[in-house]
Amino acid sequence: MVSILFITNFLILTGVIGGFITVIILTIASRKFLKGDVRSFAELLLCGCMFLYSFLVTQSLIDIFMLSEGFFQILKGIFLYIATLYFIFAGIRIYTISKVLGFASEKISKKLKRILEI
Amino acid sequence: MVSEEIIKGKEELRGFLKKFPPNKVVLFIVEAKDYQKAGMEIVKTIIMLNKFSGIYITTGRPHAVIAELMEKAGIDTTRVFFIDCVTRMYLAPKGIVLGKPGMEMTESCLYLTSPSNLTELGVALSQALAEIKSPQNKFIFVDSLSMLLLYNDESTVIKFIHFLTTRVKLFGLIGIIMVMEKIVREDLFTALHELCDAIVEVKI
Numbered sequence: 001m002v003s004i005l006f007i008t009n010f011l012i013l014t015g016v017i018g019g020f021i022t023v024i025i026l027t028i029a030s031r032k033f034l035k036g037d038v039r040s041f042a043e044l045l046l047c048g049c050m051f052l053y054s055f056l057v058t059q060s061l062i063d064i065f066m067l068s069e070g071f072f073q074i075l076k077g078i079f080l081y082i083a084t085l086y087f088i089f090a091g092i093r094i095y096t097i098s099k100v101l102g103f104a105s106e107k108i109s110k111k112l113k114r115i116l117e118i
Numbered sequence: 119m120v121s122e123e124i125i126k127g128k129e130e131l132r133g134f135l136k137k138f139p140p141n142k143v144v145l146f147i148v149e150a151k152d153y154q155k156a157g158m159e160i161v162k163t164i165i166m167l168n169k170f171s172g173i174y175i176t177t178g179r180p181h182a183v184i185a186e187l188m189e190k191a192g193i194d195t196t197r198v199f200f201i202d203c204v205t206r207m208y209l210a211p212k213g214i215v216l217g218k219p220g221m222e223m224t225e226s227c228l229y230l231t232s233p234s235n236l237t238e239l240g241v242a243l244s245q246a247l248a249e250i251k252s253p254q255n256k257f258i259f260v261d262s263l264s265m266l267l268l269y270n271d272e273s274t275v276i277k278f279i280h281f282l283t284t285r286v287k288l289f290g291l292i293g294i295i296m297v298m299e300k301i302v303r304e305d306l307f308t309a310l311h312e313l314c315d316a317i318v319e320v321k322i
Contacts, residue, residue: 034235034237034274038237038241039237103242103246103249109224110225111225115173116251117252
């Protein structure tokens with residue numbers, strides 16, 4: 001029982017630290033891109049990850065400190081909802097980028113295919 | 119070793135381009151008054167005499183204008199695919215929700231939203247070059263470095279040119295970059311000296 005609790009808390013803590021590192025990496029990465037669609041995608045992904053991380057932290061606090069229902073559950077729900085929205089926008093953004101820059105697509109310009117002999 | 123030349127006249131320009139090997143990048147420095155003529159002559163030689171096909175990146179003039187000039191000069195535009203970084207900058211927004219038109223790929227042109235979208239330009243070129251077959255008769259033409267410098271700072275432009283020249287040499291194409299005389303400062307010129315295989319001053 002104790003070992004299961006220890007393992008659970010260890011995994012939660014690892015997840016929280018991992019999430020924090022992911023947010024840092026995404027922040028650095030998105031700043032390195034020039035203004036444009038790719039940067040916009042990176043920023044949307046970053047925002048989604050930040051809110052997902054916030055959800056993760058809230059859930060961890062509830063689990064570790066056995067906090068009461070109500071406020072923290074609502075907060076958790078809000079974070080997850082906003083994170084999902086950002087991930088949806090990020091998905092739409094990368095989809096629109098792939099429609100234009102996705103050269104593996106069959107819909108690529110025939111003229112370009114012919115010129116490059118793809 | 120970087121070769122530096124001064125070319126006077128169309129015949130000399132044609133001679134230079136005819137013997138220019140693949141895997142190399144050449145920087146053409148042209149006076150403002152000869153810029154359009156020199157550009158068309160370079161493209162005409164590469165496409166009509168050398169029988170190359172390739173990608174024309176325009177950062178200063180819309181693709182429609184360049185295509186029209188090429189047709190008037192008797193250049194076969196079916197051998198050129200355009201990447202237009204300027205047209206979309208000046209289109210009106212489609213509305214408050216839709217905003218300005220974004221990137222678009224049409225049959226003969228890839229429209230980017232601005233000459234400062236170098237990331238997207240880099241992604242497009244990387245994707246295109248990764249799929250290319252028989253690169254020895256393909257070119258990438260950048261028109262012009264001067265316009266890129268208006269929309270991006272110098273270090274960004276140098277990084278982009280470094281990316282471009284590396285890709286050109288890695289994939290075995292010919293790279294042609296045009297710049298207007300007197301736009302290039304000393305430190306940028308030094309960097310270009312290191313990145314390009316030939317620097318040619320053209321007087322037509």
